Amino acid sequence: MGSINLKQVTKDFGDVSVIKPIDLAIKDGEFIVFVGPSGCGKSTLLRMIAGLEDTTSGNIEIDGQDATDTPPAKRGLAMVFQSYALYPHMSVRNNIAFPLKRAKVSKAEIEKKIASVTKTLNLSDYLDRKPGQLSGGQRQRVAIGRAIVRQPSAFLFDEPLSNLDASLRVNMRLEISELHKTLATTMIYVTHDQVEAMTMADRIAVFNAGIIEQVGSPLELYNTPVNKFVAGFIGSPKMNFIDIEPTATDATCCLGIRPEHITISTTSGTWPGKVGVIEHLGSETFLHVHVEGKATFTVKAGGDCPYVYGDNIYLSAVENKMLHFDAAGLTLSQ
């Protein structure tokens, strides 16, 4: 219960095509993350799956049934919005009960469900408060509670953590992952934050300009990106790109190397450079090294990094860890 199949789904707003034909099979119980830069169509696709946007062409199948023209309420999906979209004049209890009351569930049953949901989400003490009296994290939990209580076949999350502060975001990330493990329900999660994508997903779909660039597990995307866009988007800090001249035997136009795959030496190496800004994070250090004639490299070093601003150093790539891209940006196999 909870498999979703997208078949050649497209979306146009007037003349602008926001989603180009997309095929995607989401398995039951999977945590899939749609990630991409803003305006890439990931939220639109989520809203199409929810039924809040019309599908221009193609089919959306939920549990094997064509649901392309099914109204949102009949799709058996629940959504958590970026603004939480709680009903401000209703208490937490009524917010959570709202979908049940619409579905004509009996009073006793509603009470039972609310009790179990609020216990799972630690909301029991706030049942009679209005959303305005809750903190951001609590509101987020109420929104999730309102989604859970309907026992949907899949959850849709539309950038749910972007309004929270950094430490709360880490907590809620864990709570949502935990929730996925206990409920074992399909979850589709939209975010522009690749850290959220990497940490939470079973599979990630990387979106760019209305198409899916690559779908795969976080490590698949990290280690074997299909093109330059995915390579640059996944991973923090970003991968370093070095433009080179293609030769007759080698079509490589660009080399990609991750910050942790660069070694530093004071005596010799492939690229001589000057140390720029150094970011100390305690357990690790990021050095921004200006290489003559090339761009600025980001290099990851250990926590006790001896270099200071202005030092002259040499950088070399770790053997076999470099990615090669051709003129179109596609990854070449070595």
Next chain:
Amino acid sequence: MATSNSRTLARLMLFPSVVLLLAWMLVPLCMTLYFSFLDYNLLTPGNNAFIGFLNYEFFLTDPAFFASFFNTILLVGGVLLITLGGGIGLAILLDQAIWGRNYVRIMVLAPFFVMPTVSALVWKNMLMNPVNGLFAHFATWLGMSPIDFFAQIPLLSIIIIVSWQWLPFAALILLTSIQSLDREQLDAADLDGAGPFSKFYYIVLPHLSRAITAVILIETIFLLSIFAEILVTTSGGPGYESTNITYLIYTQSLLQFDVGGGSAGGIVAVIIANIVAIFLMRLIGKNLED
């Protein structure tokens, strides 16, 4: 406005206008209060004896007072009902994406800019006239006998005219409120299985409560003193059927030349307005808080 210097200066500079405003309010009020205790009739000048509460006694025991008191309530309540109901409907319609929406909005607002006497005259002569009016023509076209609006249903006719004037105001305030509604709430309600009526009742209407409160308070203040529409159309008649308190005070003091009685009526009207204000603030004022 932070230092004590600037605060003192601010108070000093505000002082003249505050005094002026206070005098502007207090002098007429005190004079009215004073006149209301006098036997002050313009037909018998020079007497002006102090007669205590006699003016009040006459005004409050006059059958016309009760008639006009209930007329006032009917007028205010009726107009509020129509403008709020129609206003919410219009606001929802105007919120839809339609072609030429901006022009429609301006046209909807137009009646509010027509002065009361003019709009009352237009209604009286062009629409509601039993011989030449549009409604009369329409009625005869349908084969019915035309309604003589100001003779048969005078108060309702005035309610209709005033509602026409105030509908745009209510619609506009409610429209701005509807536009500030978070669309994600409606999306969430869609997913939660709420139909159009549930969405309206549970999400749109509570969101509008603040705007509705503002409309009720503002309109009540103005509707208590409706005058021009009555003077132009029915002159309060037939009998006292379309007389409200404001119009009654006018007949007392300017048609019967009884300044004392009129003043007493004025003070009674002030008291009624205050009672209504307190009542409204208690009842719905909490919507404006937070």
